[in-house]
Amino acid sequence: MIKGLQRRVLAVLRTIGRLVISPRPPRATGGYGLASRGALILLFLIGFVVSWLAHPAVGVGIMIVAVLALFQFFALQYRGALLRPATVAWLLVVAAVLGVMIGLVWSGWDGRDGAAGDVLVMATLVASAIVLAIVRWLFLLIFGPHHPESTLSDPDDSPSLWFWVGAVEATGATVVARLAADVDADSIVVEYAPDDDGPRAGSLTIRPDSDRFARFELTDLAADRRYGIRIEARRMNDPVGAVTGSFTTFPPAGEPASLTMAFGSCMSTGSKGWVFDTIARLEPRIFVVTGDLHYENLTSRRRERFLEAYDRVHASAPLGRLFHSTPMAYIWDDHDFGDNDSDHSSPSKEAAQSAYRQAVPSYVDPDGSGAIHQEFTIGRVRVVITDNRSERGATSGHLIEPAAEAWLVDRITDPTSPVVVWVSPTPWIGDRKDSDNWSAYAEQRKRIATAIGDRCANLLMVSGDAHMIAIDDGERTGYAGDGSGFPVLHAAALDRLGSVKGGPFSHGKYPGAGQFGLVTVVDRYHEIDIELSGRNWTGAEVVRHSFTIAVAAAQEATP
Numbered sequence: 001m002i003k004g005l006q007r008r009v010l011a012v013l014r015t016i017g018r019l020v021i022s023p024r025p026p027r028a029t030g031g032y033g034l035a036s037r038g039a040l041i042l043l044f045l046i047g048f049v050v051s052w053l054a055h056p057a058v059g060v061g062i063m064i065v066a067v068l069a070l071f072q073f074f075a076l077q078y079r080g081a082l083l084r085p086a087t088v089a090w091l092l093v094v095a096a097v098l099g100v101m102i103g104l105v106w107s108g109w110d111g112r113d114g115a116a117g118d119v120l121v122m123a124t125l126v127a128s129a130i131v132l133a134i135v136r137w138l139f140l141l142i143f144g145p146h147h148p149e150s151t152l153s154d155p156d157d158s159p160s161l162w163f164w165v166g167a168v169e170a171t172g173a174t175v176v177a178r179l180a181a182d183v184d185a186d187s188i189v190v191e192y193a194p195d196d197d198g199p200r201a202g203s204l205t206i207r208p209d210s211d212r213f214a215r216f217e218l219t220d221l222a223a224d225r226r227y228g229i230r231i232e233a234r235r236m237n238d239p240v241g242a243v244t245g246s247f248t249t250f251p252p253a254g255e256p257a258s259l260t261m262a263f264g265s266c267m268s269t270g271s272k273g274w275v276f277d278t279i280a281r282l283e284p285r286i287f288v289v290t291g292d293l294h295y296e297n298l299t300s301r302r303r304e305r306f307l308e309a310y311d312r313v314h315a316s317a318p319l320g321r322l323f324h325s326t327p328m329a330y331i332w333d334d335h336d337f338g339d340n341d342s343d344h345s346s347p348s349k350e351a352a353q354s355a356y357r358q359a360v361p362s363y364v365d366p367d368g369s370g371a372i373h374q375e376f377t378i379g380r381v382r383v384v385i386t387d388n389r390s391e392r393g394a395t396s397g398h399l400i401e402p403a404a405e406a407w408l409v410d411r412i413t414d415p416t417s418p419v420v421v422w423v424s425p426t427p428w429i430g431d432r433k434d435s436d437n438w439s440a441y442a443e444q445r446k447r448i449a450t451a452i453g454d455r456c457a458n459l460l461m462v463s464g465d466a467h468m469i470a471i472d473d474g475e476r477t478g479y480a481g482d483g484s485g486f487p488v489l490h491a492a493a494l495d496r497l498g499s500v501k502g503g504p505f506s507h508g509k510y511p512g513a514g515q516f517g518l519v520t521v522v523d524r525y526h527e528i529d530i531e532l533s534g535r536n537w538t539g540a541e542v543v544r545h546s547f548t549i550a551v552a553a554a555q556e557a558t559p
Contacts, residue, residue: 040066040069040070041066041070043062043065043066043069044062044063044066044067044070044098044101046062047059047060047061047062047063047065047066048063048101048105050062051063051105052105056105059105060102060105063098063101063102063105064102067095067098067102070098071095146268146493146495146496146497146498146512146513146514147273147274147275147495147512147513147514147536147537148273148274148514148537149272149273149274149318150272150273150274150276150277150317150318151274151277152277152317152318152321154272154317155317158180159180159241159243159320160179160180160183160185160233160240160241160242160243161177161178161179161180161183161188161231161233161241161243162177162178162180162243162311162314162320162323163175163176163177163178163231163243163245163323163324164176164314164323164324164328164360164361165229165245165247165323165327165328165361166327166328166329166330166360166361166362166363167361167362167363167376168247168248168249168250168286168327168376169249169250169253169376170221170223170224170249170250170251170252170253171219171220171221171222171223171249172217172218172219172220172221172249173218173221173227173247173249173327173361174215174216174217174218174361174362175190175215175216175218175229175231175361176213176214176215176216176359176360176361177190177213177214177216177231178208178211178212178213178214178307178310178311178314178359179208179212179233180212180241181212183233183240183241184235184240185208185233185234185235185240185241186207186208186234186235186236187205187206187207187208187233187234187237188205188206188207188208188214188231188232188233188234189203189204189205189206189231189232189234190203190204190206190214190216190218190229190230190231190232191203191229191230191231191232192218192227192228192229192230193227193228194222194225194226194227194228195225195226195227195228195246196225196226200220200221200222200225202218204216204218211304211307211358213358213359215361215366221249222249223249223250223251223252224248224249224250224251224252224257225248225249226246226247226248227246227247227248227249228244228245228246229244229245229246229247230242230243230244231243231244231245243324244324245323245324245325246324246325247325247326247327248285248327250285250376250377250378250379251378251379252379253377253378253379254377254379254380255379255380256379256380256523256524256525257378257379257380257521257523258379258521258522258523259284259285259378259379259381259520259521260282260283260284260285260518260519260520260521261284261285261286261287261288261378261381261383261421261518261519261521262279262282262284262286262287262288262326262516262517262518263287263288263290263423263462263464263489263491263516263517263518263519264279264287264288264289264290264464264491264492264493264494264515264516264517265289265290265291265292265333265425265464265465265491265492265493265494266291266292266333266464266465266467266492266493266494266495266496267292267293267294267295267493267494267495267496268294268295268495268496269294269295269296269309269312269313270294270312270313270315270316270319271316271318271319271494271495272316272317272318272319273318273494273495273513273514273537274318274514274537274538275494275495275514275515275516275536275537276316276318276319276321276322276494277318277321277322278516278535278537278538278539279322279326279516280321280322280325280326281539282518282539283325283326284326284518285327285378286326286327286328286329286378287322287323287326287327287328287329288328288329288330288383288385288423288462289328289329289330289331290331290333290423290424290425290462290463290464290491290492291331291332291333291334291336291425291464291465292332292333292334292335292336292464292465292496293313293330293332293336294309294310294312294313294335294336295335295336295496296309296312296335296336297335297338297339297340298338298339298348298351298352299338299339299342299346299347299348300347300348300351301347301348301350301351302351303351303354303355303358305351306348306351306352306354306355306356306359307355307358307359309336310355310359310360328361329362329363329374329376329383329385329423330360330362331372331374331385331386331387331423331425332352332356332372332387332389332425333388333389333425333426333464333465334389334436334465336352337349337352337389337390338352338389341436342389343389343392343393343394344389344390344391344392344393344394345393346389349390352390353369353370353371353372353390356372362374363375363376363385370390370391371387371390371391371400371401371404372385372387372390373385373386373387373400373404373407373408375411377417379521379523380417380418380419380523380528380551381418381419381420381421381521382411382414382417382419382420382421383420383421383423384408384411384412384420384421384422384423385423386400386404386408386422386423386424386425387400387404388400388424388425388426389425391404397441397443397444398441398444399426399438399440399441399444399445400444405444405447405448408422408448409448409451409452412452412459413451413452413455415455415552417458418458418528418549418551418552419458419460419521419528419530419549420458420459420460421460421461421462421519422459422460422461422462423461423462423463424438424461424462424463425463425464425465426438426463426464426465427463427464427465427466427490427501427502428445428461428463428477428488428502429472429476429477429488429502429503429504429505430501430502430503432502435501435502436465436501437465437501437502439502442479445479446479446480446481449477449478449479449480449484450480450481450482452480452484452486453480453482453484454482454484456474456478456484456485456486457549457550458549459486460486460487460488460489460519460530460532461477461486461487461488461489462488462489462490462491462517462519463488463489463490463491464490464491464492465492465501466490466492466499466500466501466502466511467492467493467496467497467498467499467511467512467513468490468492468493468498468499468500468501468509468510468511468512468515469490469491469492469509469510469512469515469517469534469535469542469543470488470489470490470503470505470507470508470509470510470534470543471487471488471489471490471505471506471507471508471532471534471543471544471545472485472487472488472505472506472507473487473506473507473545473547474486474487474488474506475506476503476504476505476506487530487532487545487547488505489517489519489532489534489545490505490509490517490534491515491516491517491534492515493512493513493514493515494513494514494515494516495513495514496513497513498511498512498513499511507543507544507545508543510534510542510543512536514536514537515534515535515536515537515542516534516535517532517533517534517535518531518532518533518535519531519532519533520533525551526550526551527548527549527550527551528548528549528551529546529547529548530546530547530548530549531544531545531546532544532545532546
């Protein structure tokens with residue numbers, strides 16, 4: 001208990017320190033927001049008392065430091081609301097009150113006249129307004145949109161609920177929906193039917209749980225079929241709101257099928273970027289988020305904080321339209337699992353895992369626990385997704401835990417899979433030992449590469465985290481020392497400032513925002529053509545690499 005209290009106190013002090021000395025406002029205050037705000041107000045009051053009872057100059061200095069830090073804190077707490085004039089006006093009123101208190105202290109000094117106090121009050125107001133303007137500009141620069149926003153209009157009314165579709169297979173899918181906090185409903189109904197009015201239409205009714213969630217397991221669907229879907233909130237059987245969408249089931253596992261998959265990572269919370277409209281327009285069979293679905297940087301042990309973060313993600317109309325028309329798969333990286341560069345020791349670990357299983361329709365057991373490793377198959381393409389955060393560092397020298405390493409090697413070297421796509425949120429290529437990438441775990445990377453060996457002819461990787469598009473043709477990915485390697489597509493950033501990590505890459509690195517990746521599969525039975533493409537928000541191609549995989553006899557499906 002004492003250690004827990006010490007950890008909380010240190011977290012609050014660390015937050016305040018960042019607020020005071022950071023040249024730019026840090027993105028989040030973790031799970032200690034209320035305590036940090038209270039501590040800053042207490043610091044201001046301490047300065048007020050010190051100025052009256054002990055040393056005026058010291059007290060005024062403490063008060064001014066507390067005011068400036070408090071306004072940075074307000075900028076983080078209000079985030080997008082900081083751009084609203086009403087919020088700015090309210091914060092200026094707060095600044096006026098604090099300024100008056102500083103002025104009273106100043107004018108109360110022996111030998112000081114009231115005019116000096118008035119001047120200091122005005123100076124405090126002006127300084128606060130300047131700080132607000134600077135923080136507001138920084139907010140837009142750092143956390144705002146970094147490419148054009150969607151040209152499609154937002155819905156006139158706030159949606160009564162949000163949903164997304166995942167865990168799609170040839171004959172099944174999972175839908176997770178959540179009611180808005182202000183919607184009074186006692187049931188949620190999902191109705192689904194194939195677009196061609198064929199069989200296997202149906203409906204399910206579920207009572208939402210205490211967190212307003214409903215999970216629908218759709219079964220006995222037709223393979224490779226488009227389904228329309230309608231989700232309705234009801235109160236006493238009367239509708240109180242509804243949303244509609246659609247999804248397409250996968251082709252049967254093991255049968256030849258041509259398809260396109262979209263990949264992307266790293267977007268500001270609730271981004272309304274044009275990039276989501278473009279991905280939706282391309283109609284991929286699945287959209288895979290390879291990390292940093294949001295940038296809340298939560299260190300809270302409260303599951304509710306993560307559920308609220310999902311609400312903020314789905315508040316984006318363009319992203320909602322994409323989720324309502326395209327099946328998704330999602331794995332986190334650091335900013336949506338915990339704080340920057342977080343690992344297994346993050347205090348948010350259990351809360352993040354619990355919230356994920358409740359809110360995300362994924363290929364993991366919703367009643368399970370632990371890391372979020374996943375796999376699924378579309379036609380003759382197996383997709384393996386590793387959770388590179390939950391157990392990072394739990395075992396010395398391991399980015400993923402030993403059991404997951406064995407599972408990964410088994411899945412990506414399975415000789416019956418003609419094509420294997422390994423989704424790794426962490427960049428693979430690089431040599432910096434102090435980085436947040438696979439290069440910091442060089443021995444495990446080498447061990448995995450050695451286990452893959454010459455069986456990597458049908459393997460490709462899609463990675464995220466670094467805010468860039470990059471492709472390597474396999475020339476620099478073989479860390480086994482035998483020259484073997486596999487192609488890598490690095491797909492980011494959906495909506496963050498550009499950055500470069502790792503490399504070099506055979507086809508170059510292209511940092512920037514509004515970017516995503518496409519993997520196109522053309523299955524010609526005996527051969528499978530693969531195209532890796534990095535795109536920008538208009539759909540224009542930034543870089544491309546194509547190759548062909550020969551299908552061995554053991555991998556061939558029955559025609």
